[in-house]
Amino acid sequence: MSVVISQGQSVLRQDLLRIAQWIEPGSRVLDLGCNDGALLAYLRDTRQVVGTGVELDDESVIASVRRGVPVIQQNLEEGLALFSDLQFDTVVLSKTLQSMHHTEHILREMGRVARYGIVSFPNFGYWPHGWAILRGRMPVTGEMPYQWYDTPNIHLCTMKDFQDLAGSLGLRITHRAAFNDRAEVRVLPGWRSTLAVYRFESPHFQSAAR
Amino acid sequence: MATESVSCADSGALVPSCGLIPEGSVGPVEPELIAFDEPLHLSSGQVLHGYELAVETYGVLNEARSNAVLVCHALNASHHVAGYYAHEPKNLGWWDNMVGPGKAVDTDRFFVIGVNNIGSCFGSTGPSSINPATGKPWGADFPVLTVEDWVCAQARLADYFGIRKFAAVMGGSLGGMQALSWAISCPERVENCVVIASSPRLSAQNIAFNEVARSAILSDPQFHGGNYYEHGVVPKAGLAVARMVGHITYLSDTAMAEKFGRTQREPAAGGEYHYNYGVEFEVESYLRYQGEKFSRYFDANTYLIITRALDYFDPARQHQGDLAKALEKVLAKFLLVSFSTDWRFSPERSREIVQALLKNQRQVTYAEIDAPHGHDAFLLEDARYHAIVQGYYDQIALSLGLPARQRTTGVLA
Numbered sequence: 234m235s236v237v238i239s240q241g242q243s244v245l246r247q248d249l250l251r252i253a254q255w256i257e258p259g260s261r262v263l264d265l266g267c268n269d270g271a272l273l274a275y276l277r278d279t280r281q282v283v284g285t286g287v288e289l290d291d292e293s294v295i296a297s298v299r300r301g302v303p304v305i306q307q308n309l310e311e312g313l314a315l316f317s318d319l320q321f322d323t324v325v326l327s328k329t330l331q332s333m334h335h336t337e338h339i340l341r342e343m344g345r346v347a348r349y350g351i352v353s354f355p356n357f358g359y360w361p362h363g364w365a366i367l368r369g370r371m372p373v374t375g376e377m378p379y380q381w382y383d384t385p386n387i388h389l390c391t392m393k394d395f396q397d398l399a400g401s402l403g404l405r406i407t408h409r410a411a412f413n414d415r416a417e418v419r420v421l422p423g424w425r426s427t428l429a430v431y432r433f434e435s436p437h438f439q440s441a442a443r
Numbered sequence: 444m445a446t447e448s449v450s451c452a453d454s455g456a457l458v459p460s461c462g463l464i465p466e467g468s469v470g471p472v473e474p475e476l477i478a479f480d481e482p483l484h485l486s487s488g489q490v491l492h493g494y495e496l497a498v499e500t501y502g503v504l505n506e507a508r509s510n511a512v513l514v515c516h517a518l519n520a521s522h523h524v525a526g527y528y529a530h531e532p533k534n535l536g537w538w539d540n541m542v543g544p545g546k547a548v549d550t551d552r553f554f555v556i557g558v559n560n561i562g563s564c565f566g567s568t569g570p571s572s573i574n575p576a577t578g579k580p581w582g583a584d585f586p587v588l589t590v591e592d593w594v595c596a597q598a599r600l601a602d603y604f605g606i607r608k609f610a611a612v613m614g615g616s617l618g619g620m621q622a623l624s625w626a627i628s629c630p631e632r633v634e635n636c637v638v639i640a641s642s643p644r645l646s647a648q649n650i651a652f653n654e655v656a657r658s659a660i661l662s663d664p665q666f667h668g669g670n671y672y673e674h675g676v677v678p679k680a681g682l683a684v685a686r687m688v689g690h691i692t693y694l695s696d697t698a699m700a701e702k703f704g705r706t707q708r709e710p711a712a713g714g715e716y717h718y719n720y721g722v723e724f725e726v727e728s729y730l731r732y733q734g735e736k737f738s739r740y741f742d743a744n745t746y747l748i749i750t751r752a753l754d755y756f757d758p759a760r761q762h763q764g765d766l767a768k769a770l771e772k773v774l775a776k777f778l779l780v781s782f783s784t785d786w787r788f789s790p791e792r793s794r795e796i797v798q799a800l801l802k803n804q805r806q807v808t809y810a811e812i813d814a815p816h817g818h819d820a821f822l823l824e825d826a827r828y829h830a831i832v833q834g835y836y837d838q839i840a841l842s843l844g845l846p847a848r849q850r851t852t853g854v855l856a
C-alpha cells in the first residue's frame with residue numbers, strides 16, 4: 234500500500250486567511266474537516282491558537298499529524314458527540330457544509346460546542362450559475378467543479394438562503410465575507426461571489442451571557 | 444541510582460555477531476536482568492519484597508535523558524520488542540516492524556526500553572520463579588497483579604536509568620492500558636502517551652472471554668491448584684484451549700472468513716465430511732496449532748495473572764465511573780489509534796478515552812484505521828497506521844529538540 238502525502242503548503246487559501254483574521258489570538262479552535270491541518274498550523278504559528286481538527290480522510294489525518302496538528306479521525310455526519318458544550322471559542326467548517334446530509338444538525342452542534350462558528354461554502358447565487366441554468370445546464374465552476382451526477386455537494390444554497398437558515402437556528406451573524414477566486418467581493422456579493430464566509434455567535438452563549 | 448554505569452547503550456549497540464544487520468533492524472540484542480530490592484506494595488495488599496525485571500534497550504539514551512520511550516507489552520509478549528537474538532536469528536521482537544533505526548519509532552533518535560512485566564514467564568520474576576520464603580516455585584502463591592502494580596515497577600526501572608520523564612510511554616492492547624495508567628499515576632513523567640487498540644476498561648463480554656480461558660486452565664487435571672511445577676507437568680490442554688478462545692477474539696469475522704472460509708482440511712473421498720470430531724475444517728487445524736504452540740512456551744499461572752489484570756483495569760472506578768475525572772491530572776499529550784474491525788478493543792472504547800481527554804482540554808490525536816484484521820491489526824504493517832505513528836514521533840522529536848530523521852525504513856520505506 235502506498236501513502237502519498239503532499240508536504241507543506243506555501244500559501245493559505247483566501248477564505249482561510251479571512252477566517253484566521255476572525256479568530257482571537259490565544260483562543261481554542263475546532264476545525265471541522267480540517268483537511269491537511271493548514272489552517273490550524275497557521276493559527277498555531279501566527280496567533281498562538283490551541284486547535285484540534287476533525288477529519289475523516291486517512292491521508293489528511295496523516296498530513297495533519299505531520300504538521301503537529303492534533304486531529305480526531307471522525308465522520309462529521311456522526312456529529313460532534315465527542316465534544317462538550319462550549320468547549321471551544323471558535324468552531325470552523327470550511328467548504329464542507331454543502332456536502333453534508335444533516336446541514337441543520339451540524340450547525341446546531343457548532344452552536345453547542347463553541348461560542349463562535351465560522352462557515353464557508355460555494356455561493357450558488359453566483360450569477361453565471363443562473364445563466365447556466367437558463368441555458369438548461371447545471372453550473373460547473375471553480376468552486377463547484379463537479380458534474381451534476383458526481384458532485385459531493387448535495388445542499389447548495391445562496392447567501393440569502395444561508396442567512397435565513399442561520400436566523401431560524403438562532404445563530405447571530407457577526408461577520409460576512411465573499412470571494413470570487415482570490416479577490417474579495419464587496420459590491421453585490423450575493424451575485425458576484427463564488428465563495429461565502431460567515432461568522433456567527435452561538436445562541437447558547439447569547440442566552441448564557443444574559 | 445546507578446546511571447553512568449548503566450549498560451543501557453551496550454545491549455542496543457549494533458555489533459553484528461555475523462553477517463549484515465538488515466536495514467531498519469536494531470540487530471542482535473541481549474536482554475538484561477535488573478534486580479530491585481525495595482519492597483513493592485501491590486494493589487491486592489500483598490508485598491513483593493524483591494523482584495527482577497527483564498529488559499531490552501535499543502538506541503542510545505541522550506545526555507539530557509529526554510529521548511526515552513517505554514514500550515509496554517500486551518498479553519503474551521515480553522521485553523523482546525525489536526531486533527533478534529544472535530543465537531536465534533529468526534526470533535524477532537514482537538514490534539520489530541515499528542521499532543528500529545529509521546522506523547516509526549526511530550532508534551536513531553530515541554532510546555527505547557522494552558520491559559517484561561512481573562508475573563510473566565519470560566524472565567521477570569513470576570510464578571515459576573523461586574519464592575525466597577519457601578525455596579520452591581511461587582506457583583499459586585504468586586500475588587495477583589494489576590496494571591497499576593506493573594506501572595509502579597516500571598517507574599522504578601525509569602529511576603534506575605535516571606529517566607525523569609519519558610518522551611513517550613506506548614503500548615497496544617494491555618500495553619495501552621499500562622501507558623494510560625502511566626499518564627494517570629505519574630503525570631509529570633510522561634510527555635506523550637501512545638495508546639493503541641486499547642480500552643479504559645474491559646466490557647462484560649471481554650471479561651467473559653477471559654473467564655472461559657481461565658476456566659479451561661483451572662479445570663485441567665494437570666493444573667494441581669497452580670503448583671504444577673512441583674509435579675513436573677504443565678496444564679497444556681487447558682492453556683491451549685485458553686489460547687484458542689483468545690485467538691478467536693483477536694481476529695475479525697472477515698479476516699477469519701478470508702483466511703479459512705469453510706475450507707476442509709483433508710476431506711474424505713468425494714469431498715465428503717468425516718462425521719467425527721477430528722479436524723474437519725482448516726480453521727480448526729489453525730486454532731489447534733496455535734493453541735498447542737502457545738502451550739509449549741507460555742505459563743498457565745502467568746495467563747491467569749495477566750487476564751485478571753486486564754479484568755481489573757478500570758481507572759474510572761475510583762471516580763464513580765467518570766473517566767474524565769480519572770484523567771483530570773493527566774499532563775501528557777496523547778496519540779490514540781484504533782482499528783475498525785477490532786471488536787475486542789473496539790473504536791468506541793478508544794473514543795471514550797478521547798472524549799475524556801478532550802473534556803480535560805488535553806491535546807489528543809486519534810486515528811481510526813479502517814483495517815480488516817481485527818485486534819491483531821496493531822501488530823501488522825498497515826501503512827496508514829505506521830505513517831500516523833511515525834508522523835507523531837517525528838513531532839515528538841521536533842518538540843524535544845532531538846535530531847531530525849536521517850532515514851526511513853520498515854513499512855514506510
